[in-house]
Amino acid sequence: MTNMSRRVFLKKIYHAMVVCGAAQFISFSELLKAADKKDDNKPYIIWLHGTSCSGCSTSFLDLEGIPVVDIITKFSRIMFHPDLSLATGNTVIEMMNHISASNIPYILVVEGGIPVELPHACLIGDKPFKYWVSKLASGASACVGAGTCATLGGIPAMHGTDTGSVTLQAYLESQQIKSPVINIPSCPMRPEHLAYTLLHIVYQGTPPKLDKKNRPIKFFGSTVHERCVYYADYQEDRFATRIGESGCLLKLGCQGPVTRNDCLINGHNGNTNTCIRAGHPCIGCASEHFPRRIMLHSYNDKRAMTNKKYQWRES
Amino acid sequence: MKITVDPLTRIEGHLKFTTEVKENIVVDAHCSGEMFRGIEKALIGHDARVAQQVTQRVCGVCPYGHAEAASYALEDAMGIQPNRNGILLKNLAVGAYHLQDYLLHFYTLCALDYIDITAILNYKGKVESLVALKSWVSSELKNNSVYPAAPFLPRYSGDYINDQDINIGAIAHYLESIEIMAKLHKMVAIFGAKAPHPVTIEAGGVTVTPSVQDIALFSSYLQSAESFIRNKFIPDVVAVASAYPSYFSEGVSQGNLLSYPYYKDPDTNKFAFAGGASINGQYQSLDTKKIQEHHKYSYYSNLPDSSHSPLDGPILTPLNEQEFETEKNKKDGKYSWTRAPRYSGLPMEVGPVARIVNGYAAGNNPQLNKRVDQYNKQLGITIDNYHSVMGRHLSRAINADLLLQLLNRDIARVEPNQLAFEEHAVPKNRRGIGLTEATRGALGHWIETDNKGYIKRYEMIVPTTWNISPRDRQGQLGPAEQMLVGTKIADPNNPLELARIIRSSDPCMACSVH
Numbered sequence: 001m002t003n004m005s006r007r008v009f010l011k012k013i014y015h016a017m018v019v020c021g022a023a024q025f026i027s028f029s030e031l032l033k034a035a036d037k038k039d040d041n042k043p044y045i046i047w048l049h050g051t052s053c054s055g056c057s058t059s060f061l062d063l064e065g066i067p068v069v070d071i072i073t074k075f076s077r078i079m080f081h082p083d084l085s086l087a088t089g090n091t092v093i094e095m096m097n098h099i100s101a102s103n104i105p106y107i108l109v110v111e112g113g114i115p116v117e118l119p120h121a122c123l124i125g126d127k128p129f130k131y132w133v134s135k136l137a138s139g140a141s142a143c144v145g146a147g148t149c150a151t152l153g154g155i156p157a158m159h160g161t162d163t164g165s166v167t168l169q170a171y172l173e174s175q176q177i178k179s180p181v182i183n184i185p186s187c188p189m190r191p192e193h194l195a196y197t198l199l200h201i202v203y204q205g206t207p208p209k210l211d212k213k214n215r216p217i218k219f220f221g222s223t224v225h226e227r228c229v230y231y232a233d234y235q236e237d238r239f240a241t242r243i244g245e246s247g248c249l250l251k252l253g254c255q256g257p258v259t260r261n262d263c264l265i266n267g268h269n270g271n272t273n274t275c276i277r278a279g280h281p282c283i284g285c286a287s288e289h290f291p292r293r294i295m296l297h298s299y300n301d302k303r304a305m306t307n308k309k310y311q312w313r314e315s
Numbered sequence: 316m317k318i319t320v321d322p323l324t325r326i327e328g329h330l331k332f333t334t335e336v337k338e339n340i341v342v343d344a345h346c347s348g349e350m351f352r353g354i355e356k357a358l359i360g361h362d363a364r365v366a367q368q369v370t371q372r373v374c375g376v377c378p379y380g381h382a383e384a385a386s387y388a389l390e391d392a393m394g395i396q397p398n399r400n401g402i403l404l405k406n407l408a409v410g411a412y413h414l415q416d417y418l419l420h421f422y423t424l425c426a427l428d429y430i431d432i433t434a435i436l437n438y439k440g441k442v443e444s445l446v447a448l449k450s451w452v453s454s455e456l457k458n459n460s461v462y463p464a465a466p467f468l469p470r471y472s473g474d475y476i477n478d479q480d481i482n483i484g485a486i487a488h489y490l491e492s493i494e495i496m497a498k499l500h501k502m503v504a505i506f507g508a509k510a511p512h513p514v515t516i517e518a519g520g521v522t523v524t525p526s527v528q529d530i531a532l533f534s535s536y537l538q539s540a541e542s543f544i545r546n547k548f549i550p551d552v553v554a555v556a557s558a559y560p561s562y563f564s565e566g567v568s569q570g571n572l573l574s575y576p577y578y579k580d581p582d583t584n585k586f587a588f589a590g591g592a593s594i595n596g597q598y599q600s601l602d603t604k605k606i607q608e609h610h611k612y613s614y615y616s617n618l619p620d621s622s623h624s625p626l627d628g629p630i631l632t633p634l635n636e637q638e639f640e641t642e643k644n645k646k647d648g649k650y651s652w653t654r655a656p657r658y659s660g661l662p663m664e665v666g667p668v669a670r671i672v673n674g675y676a677a678g679n680n681p682q683l684n685k686r687v688d689q690y691n692k693q694l695g696i697t698i699d700n701y702h703s704v705m706g707r708h709l710s711r712a713i714n715a716d717l718l719l720q721l722l723n724r725d726i727a728r729v730e731p732n733q734l735a736f737e738e739h740a741v742p743k744n745r746r747g748i749g750l751t752e753a754t755r756g757a758l759g760h761w762i763e764t765d766n767k768g769y770i771k772r773y774e775m776i777v778p779t780t781w782n783i784s785p786r787d788r789q790g791q792l793g794p795a796e797q798m799l800v801g802t803k804i805a806d807p808n809n810p811l812e813l814a815r816i817i818r819s820s821d822p823c824m825a826c827s828v829h
Contacts, residue, residue: 085465268509268510275509
C-alpha cells in the first residue's frame with residue numbers, strides 16, 4: 001500500500017473507531033504509529049462455541065464501520081472461528097493442541113456456557129467442552145466471555161435445565177485458572193462491545209476498565225432504565241397501559257431497571273432500533289435474571305418485576 | 316476404513332460424522348449432534364409468552380423462525396390471528412431474515428468449498444479490498460506465520476474451481492456479502508427491534524407501530540439487497556452449479572420431502588409456499604398427525620414405546636455420564652443428541668428443496684414453477700435432481716428470488732401509524748401448533764398451557780432434527796446419513812466431498828437438539 005492510500009485507510013478506520021467508541025483512548029497519530037508495529041503484535045484469537053446458538057458470532061459479523069475482513073487481516077489474527085475457518089475435522093484439533101502447547105500469545109473468546117454436570121452435553125473431537133476451555137484458557141493472555149450465556153448464565157443455565165451450564169468465569173475460578181476474564185453480556189453480544197475490547201487490548205495492552213463483574217464499565221455502567229427515552233415519563237408517573245401506548249413500559253414487564261447495557265444510547269444493528277423504541281418492554285437480555293418466568297404481561301399484573309416469586313435467579 | 320470428521324466447521328454448532336468407506340465409496344454413515352441444552356423441559360412453568368424469547372435462542376442463525384413458530388403456536392391456542400399489519404410485519408421481518416440466512420449459508424459457510432481462496436494471490440486488478448487481501452495472504456505465506464492466512468487456511472485440498480474470473484468475482488462477493496447481511500439484519504431490526512433475536516414478534520402481531528420512515532428505510536435497504544442478490548448471489552450460485560454438474564446427482568437423500576405452509580398473504584389467507592409432503596415422487600397435502608419422534612439412537616433414557624407424537628408421551632431424560640459411556644462403547648448403541656422425527660414412519664428431507672419441489676407439485680405459485688422450468692432448461696436438470704448438493708444451493712437461489720418479489724409487494728401494503736399488535740389473554744389448559752419454514756426447512760412448535768396460563772408442555776421439531784436425525788427404531792438412516800452413502804471419495808485424507816454434502820443441507824445443530 002502506498003503511504004497515501006494507507007493514510008486514507010487509517011482515516012477510515014479511525015472514523016469507525018469514533019463510531020464504536022474506541023477513539024477516546026487512542027488518537028489518530030497513535031493509530032498511525034500502532035499500524036507501523038510489526039505483525040507480531042497482532043493477537044491471535046481462538047473462538048469456541050460451548051452450549052451456544054452462534055448468535056454472538058453472527059452478531060459480530062454485523063460490526064459497523066470496520067469491515068470484518070480488516071479485523072481478520074489488519075487488527076488481529078483469527079486463528080480459529082467455528083463459522084469462518086476453512087480448517088475442519090482433525091486439523092482443528094491439531095491447531096488447538098498446537099497453540100495450547102506453544103508460547104504464542106492469544107485471546108480466547110468463549111460463546112455459550114460450559115456444561116459441568118453433564119459434560120457430554122457439549123463435545124468437540126469426542127472431548128467435553130470443559131476440557132478445551134481448561135486447555136486453552138490457562139495459556140490465554142485474556143479470556144473473553146461473549147454474550148449472556150458465557151457471562152451470566154442465560155439460556156443454557158435457565159431454570160429447569162439439567163446440564164449444569166456455568167459461565168466462563170465461574171468455570172475458570174473452579175479450576176483455579178487465573179487468566180484475566182472480560183465479560184460482555186447481552187443476548188446476542190453487541191459487536192461494538194467486542195471490537196472495542198479487542199482494540200483496547202491491541203493498542204493499550206490491557207483490557208478496558210471493568211466493573212466488579214468484569215464487564216467494561218463504558219457499556220455496562222448504567223442501566224437501560226437510566227438512559228431510557230421514557231425516563232421522564234417514569235418520573236412523572238406516565239405508564240403505558242398497553243402495547244402501542246406512549247409512556248414508561250415498566251408496568252408491562254420492562255426489565256430496564258435491572259439490566260445494565262448501553263443499547264438505549266447506541267441502538268441495535270448500527271443504531272437502527274431498540275426494543276423499547278419498537279414498542280416492546282426490555283426483556284433483560286443482558287441481565288442476571290434472564291430469562292425470567294414472565295417477560296411481557298398485562299398492565300398492573302402483580303407477578304412482575306419486584307416480586308421475587310416470579311424471578312428464578314438471585315442477582 | 317473409517318473416515319470421521321469432528322468437528323465439522325462452517326455450519327451452526329457441534330456436528331460429528333463417521334463414515335465406513337470401502338474402495339473409496341461410503342457404504343455407511345452416522346451423524347451425531349454433539350450439544351444438548353434441554354430447553355423444552357426448562358420451559359415448563361414459564362409464562363406462555365416467554366417461549367417466543369427463549370425458543371428463538373435455540374438458534375442465533377435462524378431465531379426468526381422460532382419467534383414466528385412460537386407466536387403461531389400461541390395464536391393457535393388463543394384461536395386468533397393478528398391484524399393485517401401484524402401479518403405483514405411478521406412476513407417482512409422474517410422474510411428479510413431469510414435473505415440474510417441464504418447469503419450467510421452460501422458465502423460464509425459454503426462458497427469456499429468450491430471457490431479457490433488462493434486465487435487471490437494472482438489477482439491483477441485494483442479493487443482496494445482485494446488488493447489488501449492479496450497482500451495480506453502473500454505476506455502471511457512469506458513470513459511463515461503460525462497457521463498462515465487463518466481462518467482461510469489450512470483447508471482440505473481438492474477440486475476447487477480453476478477459472479480465475481469466477482474465483483475473484485466470488486471472493487469479492489464473499490467480502491461484500493458481509494455488508495449486505497448487516498443491511499438485511501437492519502431490515503429485520505426496523506420491525507423486529509434487533510437481529511439476531513428479534514423481540515417484537517409476539518402472539519397477536521408485532522409490537523411496532525410502523526412509521527413512514529420505517530417503511531422508507533426498509534424499502535431502501537431492500538433495494539440494495541435486491542441488487543446484490545439478483546446481480547451477484549444468484550449468478551454465483553449458477554456459476555458454481557455449472558462448474559460442478561455432477562453435484563446434481565451427489566449427496567442424494569431418500570427423496571421424501573416435507574415442508575410447511577409459509578408466507579401468508581393477509582388479503583387472501585393463501586401461502587406463497589404451499590407445504591406438504593412428497594413421498595416417492597407423489598405430492599400429498601400436510602397432515603401433522605403423521606409426525607412422530609423416535610429416540611432409540613438418541614442420548615435419552617429409553618421409553619417402552621420409543622416413538623411418540625409431539626406433546627404426547629413422557630418427557631425424555633438425558634443420559635448421565637455413565638450411561639453415555641456405556642452407549643458409546645456398545646456396538647449398536649445410541650450416538651446422537653438429536654432425535655429422529657419421522658412422517659408416516661419415513662425419514663424426510665426438509666429445506667429449500669422441499670419448499671420448491673412441494674410448491675412446484677402444488678402448483679399454486681406460478682412464479683415458482685416458472686423459475687424452476689427456466690433453471691431446469693438452463694442447467695439441463697429435472698425436478699428429480701433437486702434433492703442433491705447443487706439442487707439444494709439452486710433451491711435457495713430460487714427461494715431468495717421469490718422472496719424479493721413478496722417483500723417488495725408487502726412493504727408497499729403496510730399501513731403507516733397502525734399498531735401491528737393486539738393483546739389477547741394467554742389461554743388456560745389449551746394446546747396450539749405453530750408451523751413455519753426457517754430457511755433450512757420445516758419448523759414446528761407445539762405448546763400446552765396449564766390451568767394458570769403457564770407452559771405445561773413444549774415441543775419443537777426443527778429442520779435439522781429432520782435432516783441430521785440418527786436412525787429410527789426401524790433402523791432407517793436419517794436423510795443426511797443417506798446423502799453420504801454411495802459417495803466416492805477422491806482422497807480419504809481430504810474428504811471435501813463429504814463436507815460439501817453435509818454443508819449443502821445447512822445444518823443448524825443447536826436448533827436440532829435444543
